Amino acid sequence: MNISIFGLGYVGVVTAGCLASRGHSIIGVDVNETKVRMMNDGLSPIIEKEIPELLEEYTKKGNIRATVDTRDAILNSELSIICVGTPSRPNGCLDTSFLENVCFQIGQSLKERAERHVLVFRSTMIPGTMRDVIIPAIEDASGKKHNEGFFAAFNPEFLRESTAVYDFNNPPKTVVGADSQETAQKVMSLYEGLPGAKIITKIEVAEMVKYVDNNFHALKITFANEIGMLCKNAGMDSHEVMDIFMQDRKLNISTAYLKPGFAFGGSCLPKDLRAISCFARMHDVDTPLLSSIMNSNWMQITNAVRKIISYGKRKIGVAGFSFKEGTDDLRESPLVELIEMLIGKGYDLKLYDRNVYLARLMGANKEYINEKIPHISTLMVDSLDDLLSDREVIIIGNKDPEFSRILTDAREDQQIFDLVRIGDVSDAAGNYEGVSW
Numbered sequence: 001m002n003i004s005i006f007g008l009g010y011v012g013v014v015t016a017g018c019l020a021s022r023g024h025s026i027i028g029v030d031v032n033e034t035k036v037r038m039m040n041d042g043l044s045p046i047i048e049k050e051i052p053e054l055l056e057e058y059t060k061k062g063n064i065r066a067t068v069d070t071r072d073a074i075l076n077s078e079l080s081i082i083c084v085g086t087p088s089r090p091n092g093c094l095d096t097s098f099l100e101n102v103c104f105q106i107g108q109s110l111k112e113r114a115e116r117h118v119l120v121f122r123s124t125m126i127p128g129t130m131r132d133v134i135i136p137a138i139e140d141a142s143g144k145k146h147n148e149g150f151f152a153a154f155n156p157e158f159l160r161e162s163t164a165v166y167d168f169n170n171p172p173k174t175v176v177g178a179d180s181q182e183t184a185q186k187v188m189s190l191y192e193g194l195p196g197a198k199i200i201t202k203i204e205v206a207e208m209v210k211y212v213d214n215n216f217h218a219l220k221i222t223f224a225n226e227i228g229m230l231c232k233n234a235g236m237d238s239h240e241v242m243d244i245f246m247q248d249r250k251l252n253i254s255t256a257y258l259k260p261g262f263a264f265g266g267s268c269l270p271k272d273l274r275a276i277s278c279f280a281r282m283h284d285v286d287t288p289l290l291s292s293i294m295n296s297n298w299m300q301i302t303n304a305v306r307k308i309i310s311y312g313k314r315k316i317g318v319a320g321f322s323f324k325e326g327t328d329d330l331r332e333s334p335l336v337e338l339i340e341m342l343i344g345k346g347y348d349l350k351l352y353d354r355n356v357y358l359a360r361l362m363g364a365n366k367e368y369i370n371e372k373i374p375h376i377s378t379l380m381v382d383s384l385d386d387l388l389s390d391r392e393v394i395i396i397g398n399k400d401p402e403f404s405r406i407l408t409d410a411r412e413d414q415q416i417f418d419l420v421r422i423g424d425v426s427d428a429a430g431n432y433e434g435v436s437w
């Protein structure tokens with residue numbers, strides 16, 4: 001395929017070298033004449049393993065050339081990849097000015113192009129930028145309509161500098177966001193035969209995925225560094241500790257605990273977080289990340305209460321209020337906090353939880369329920385149907401399988417507020433809302 005690549009920086013040069021090695025003809029474009037000259041001389045404008053060899057070989061073979069002329073590049077390629085920089089503005093927001101400039105130049109040249117053209121954006125950008133900034137800018141400059149006169153896709157880049165060629169050829173995943181399967185498949189064909197999952201999704205989701213990845217990586221590094229400081233000051237080898245941590249592929253290095261939902265609780269996580277913060281203070285170590293977790297968790301509860309208030313209804317039913325399904329344990333259940341806040345605000349509440357109901361009658365938790373939370377105990381009912389019969393709002397508080405029927409059995413006039421994503425919510429009855437979806 002004839003491909004033009006806009007932006008001969010770290011991403012653009014690696015993409016040029018790697019796509020040329022996969023048999024494509026590349027025209028690199030940059031506003032920087034020195035970079036263009038270097039590329040045409042077969043020299044790399046960046047320091048990156050394997051890139052000098054790739055550029056030398058494929059420039060000599062005629063598979064790579066570079067230019068400052070956008071028109072030349074657009075008229076002589078069927079697909080363009082855009083990798084110009086998206087730095088931070090002083091206020092931390094994204095500077096899209098390089099993107100806007102390149103869109104204007106590409107749009108102007110697209111006026112002259114009769115054949116279809118696909119524009120693949122690899123620059124990292126905040127969700128909504130493609131739809132609100134990029135596509136309108138190209139439409140304005142070209143006078144053509146998206147999905148008619150040109151086709152845009154977002155294809156986030158996951159390479160790491162210093163191992164970029166290896167990462168290009170061994171991607172952890174390939175994600176393409178586009179409005180049509182045809183456009184997405186065209187972009188995907190660039191990576192045919194490469195390992196890793198191939199995912200086609202909406203443009204906004206593809207934009208978001210890149211930030212989720214990078215923010216998670218930053219979170220992991222900071223977590224490890226805080227644990228490191230703590231271990232060091234308390235006389236342990238942090239690498240030994242983390243080596244053991246990482247051997248747990250079930251709960252630690254795994255997909256566990258990564259789906260958005262409601263606040264955590266129970267008898268362990270809150271207590272152990274408080275204890276480790278205390279341990280850090282004892283050793284004069286600051287752990288701002290670990291210390292902020294309980295605040296963030298508390299915010300989940302107050303946000304949920306605010307949402308419930310916004311419905312403007314008084315009769316509330318809570319389905320499931322132990323801290324997770326399959327247990328009667330109410331210690332530090334965030335649902336109990338939420339219920340207490342609603343009681344304090346004078347709401348008319350009914351609570352149903354099969355496990356807690358049984359525990360109140362005979363379980364080990366009987367005393368806790370009757371003595372520590374009698375105000376909650378008296379609001380309990382013995383069936384889900386009781387809630388469904390007269391509640392205006394039904395809160396799904398844990399994943400007890402019984403609660404999935406709320407999605408089909410609720411009446412049109414009932415508001416469902418789901419804190420756990422109980423099942424396939426695509427055609428839920430009533431007015432359905434998820435806490436964070």
Ligand SMILES: NC(=O)c1ccc[n+]([C@@H]2O[C@H](COP(=O)([O-])OP(=O)(O)OC[C@H]3O[C@@H](n4cnc5c(N)ncnc54)[C@H](O)[C@@H]3O)[C@@H](O)[C@H]2O)c1
Nearest residue numbers: 007008009010011029030031083084085086102123124157
């Ligand atoms: N560097 C990485 O490892 C990496 C990894 C993944 C994603 N990204 C993202 O990819 C994008 C590019 O990153 P980079 O590190 O390659 O940037 P970079 O700053 O190294 O290169 C950007 C290039 O774009 C050129 N440019 C600016 N305006 C232009 C225009 N109108 N026409 C043609 N060229 C133009 C610049 O001269 C520069 O050479 C950024 O959005 C970045 O966040 C970078």
